[in-house]
Amino acid sequence: MLKREELANRPEYWLETIQNQIFRQVTSYLKDNNLTQNQFAEQLGVSKGYVSQIMKGEFNYTLKKLIELALAVGKAPIIDFKSLIDIKPAENTEFTSPETPKFNQVAEDSENYEVTEK
Secondary structure (H helix, E strand, O other), rough: EEEEEHHHHOHHHHHHHHHHHHHHHHHHHHOOOOOOHHHHHHHHOOOOOEEEEEEEEOOOOOOOOHHHHHHHHOOOOOOOOHHHHEEEEEEOOOEOOOOOOOOOOOOOOOOOOEEEEO
């Protein structure tokens, strides 16, 4: 069983968390601007497949692409680093899978953790 503290030390957790945040931002942008994924691809100057990968969370972003995508949806890509010690579990949740779980198969509005400010 994996505890939330153990998951916070796994790169896969953070990758999926960020992919979900990107998914939510792009989805919101498309809805607010009444755009299809195809139209968004044209706007970005990328292929439909690229946008499809973004929406499926199947893309490992370079920092440059992350910044371009954030700016394309009218957002500033603010990255804030926190000490792992400061990330407290929202609950004493344990995960039964020996593999890294797919946290964000479906995007949720709330995160699975809380961050305390110092």
